[in-house]
Each structure stands twice: as structure tokens, then as C-alpha cells.
Amino acid sequence: MSQPDADVQLLASALDFEPDAVGIRSREPLGAGSVTGMQVQGDERLLYYLDTSALPVRAETGLVAMDGPQPTRIWQHPADPHLPALAPVAFEHAAGSLLARLGLGAQAAPVLIAYRPGRRAVLSVTTAAGAVWLKVVRPSRVERIVRAGVAAAAAGIPVPAVHGWSEEGLIIMAAAEGQPATDVEWDPRELLDHVDDLRARLARAAWDHRSAGILGRLEWYASRGDDRVAAVLADAQRLVEGSTGEPSIAVVHGDLHFGQLFLDADGISGVIDVDTLALGEAAEDPAAFLSHAIASALLTNGAARERVWALADLAAGRWAEDARVRALTLIHLAGHMIAAGERGDSARVTALVDAARAVTAGEAPSSSGAKNALMDSFESP
CATH class of the missing domain: 3.90.1200.10 (Aminoglycoside phosphotransferase (APH), C-terminal lobe)
Structure with missing residues (x-):
């Protein structure tokens, strides 16, 4: 009988689950390691992420194990330690308050469109002015991403307009044309x-x-x-x-x-x-x-x-x-x-x-x- 995946074993041990109850949903490289998304059987809400990237974060948002020279992190969405702006905008009240300051009245709760743990998340919000996109990225990357959009637009690339951005890693964008x-x-x-x-x-x-x-x-x-x-x-x-x-x-x-x-x-x-x-x-x-x-x-x-x-x-x-x-x-x-x-x-x-x-x-x-x-x-x- 094959042994459970090493990440599955680590998560099951840390959270006292049976390894057979944990299934891998996603895994991709991140930093010096990887980030693995895992679902716990029987409860769709229990989606955990195990992170061995060793990338620095501003604050920890879950469990941190020091089994070796680098930390292993475990968190639940939306408390991604690499994306500190995600949790605040994932809920209707906070996102609505933020958009109101930009003159964009939200008409519905944010909808998560895409999520790559440790890297970025994209949410859509319906406003009186149409769809607005909230892109959440690592704080260390946000200024470069905004500048990349400016450089692309200057080269004639039809990129969506940016309504605003914050150093916490949030970019608020218009919808693409077409x-x-x-x-x-x-x-x-x-x-x-x-x-x-x-x-x-x-x-x-x-x-x-x-x-x-x-x-x-x-x-x-x-x-x-x-x-x-x-x-x-x-x-x-x-x-x-x-x-x-x-x-x-x-x-x-x-x-x-x-x-x-x-x-x-x-x-x-x-x-x-x-x-x-x-x-x-x-x-x-x-x-x-x-x-x-x-x-x-x-x-x-x-x-x-x-x-x-x-x-x-x-x-x-x-x-x-x-x-x-x-x-x-x-x-x-x-x-x-x-x-x-x-x-x-x-x-x-x-x-x-x-x-x-x-x-x-x-x-x-x-x-x-x-x-x-x-x-x-x-x-x-």
C-alpha cells in the first residue's frame, strides 16, 4: 500500500485528521518550495493550504511549524499570509466601503473569480458604473504590476484602466473592453x-x-x-x-x-x-x-x-x-x-x-x- 503524500501527512498530523480524509486540490511551485491546497472530506468549508515556500510575510495568519530550518505554514482561505489584502476585500461590507471611497458604489457582494494561493486572487464586484475587478497580489509586487500596466498601455496594448491601488497589494480595475x-x-x-x-x-x-x-x-x-x-x-x-x-x-x-x-x-x-x-x-x-x-x-x-x-x-x-x-x-x-x-x-x-x-x-x-x-x-x- 502506497504512503500518503508528504504534504497530506504533514497537514493531517498538524490538524489531527486521518490522512485518508484529506485530498489534494492543487499544488504549484512557490518560492523555495510549494503551496498545496487540500480538502478535508465531509466538509466543503475545510479547504486548507500548506506552504513550504519560505517566503517572508508581513504577519502570520495560521499555524506555523518549524520542523526544519524554514517554516511550514498552514492557513485557510481567505487568510492567505502572502496576500494581506485578500481577507479584508473578500466580504461585502469591507469591499463596499473601499469602493465607496473611490466613488464606486457596490451593488452586490464580491465574487471570487480566481485564486492562486500565495500569488494572487481576483474578485468581481457589480457597481453602478459596471463590473469592477479587485486584484489582490503580494505587497512586494503591487507597484511593479501597476507599472507593467502603464508600460503595456503606452505600447498600445488595450489593458483595463486602474481606478486605484494600495501598498497592501490591492489593485482596483475597470473591466476589459469587448x-x-x-x-x-x-x-x-x-x-x-x-x-x-x-x-x-x-x-x-x-x-x-x-x-x-x-x-x-x-x-x-x-x-x-x-x-x-x-x-x-x-x-x-x-x-x-x-x-x-x-x-x-x-x-x-x-x-x-x-x-x-x-x-x-x-x-x-x-x-x-x-x-x-x-x-x-x-x-x-x-x-x-x-x-x-x-x-x-x-x-x-x-x-x-x-x-x-x-x-x-x-x-x-x-x-x-x-x-x-x-x-x-x-x-x-x-x-x-x-x-x-x-x-x-x-x-x-x-x-x-x-x-x-x-x-x-x-x-x-x-x-x-x-x-x-x-x-x-x-x-x-
């Missing part, structure tokens, strides 16, 4: 043309913050993955080592995918999450876009499924002749594999392995077994 690309139909080839135009504008931005990009996650992924992940990462490493010359450097979005885009009749009308704007490897954005398209195609049903697969195939044909784009795409796919494996979704892991093999070989992702691997999990439209 409709989310995830909610509307688009022609795959035309969308890629617009993305290439966006990449050219990003490259002209006056920005010098550097980032290691997805290559910086390779070691962490290798430590967490199984043999299939190791094989994909070995292919990525081989492609990196086989590429000739120094990688091209440019200003990149850093997390570019069609979920970050808003569209209107003229093309891309809004771009969100430029928090990751960085001077880095030019292959970063096409690799992130391609890997996300593949991962999204595996989760898409109905008529949109063919369109997203076509987007992945065309993106591969347009960008993946570059060995470094293929390498970085493989690292992204390895991350998706690890996440699927920790959720117990073996079918998705297998499909991602098949797609990774196609990318490695320079073939269309849909030509692999991945395209049809998960069809049985979809209901008929």
Missing part, C-alpha cells in the same frame, strides 16, 4: 494573426523586468512528476540543448493564452493579467499559447472542440518549427500533466502525453491520440 475570447466564436487563423500583432506591440514596450519564465519551473516539475512527466521533460531538455545560438529576448506577456484576451469586431480589444510582463525569451508567449490551446481542447465539447483543436494545430504550424517553442510548450504540458495526475485524472494525463509526443515530433497536436482520448467523458451535445 467580450471574453472564451465566450465568443472566432476564426483560428484570424485570432493567431491578432496574437502575432499583439506580440509585436508587446515587444516594443519599454520594460526591463526580467523573468526566468517556464524554464525556471523545470526542476520543480521534475521533482513532482512521474516517469511520464520525466520523459516529457527529458524531451524538452534535449530540444533546449539542441537549439543553436542564444535564445531571442523580447518583452513578453509571460502567461499568454486566449483566456487572457477580449475581442470585438476589429480583433483584440482587451488584454488582461499583464502582471507577468517581462523581458524574457521570445518563445515564452507562443509556447504558453500553444500549450493552453492543447489543454483547453481536451476540455472542450461540442462545435467549439474542433475550433480549439484547429487553433492548437495552426499555432503549432506557425510557431513550433522553433525548437525552443516546442521545448517550452513541453514544460507547460508537463505542468498540466502533474496537475491532472494529482487530481487522479489518468485519462487526461495520457491525452497530454500523446499531445506532448506530437509537439516533440513537430506534428499537429490533433494528429495524436489526444484529440479523441477524452471523448467518452463528454455528453453528446
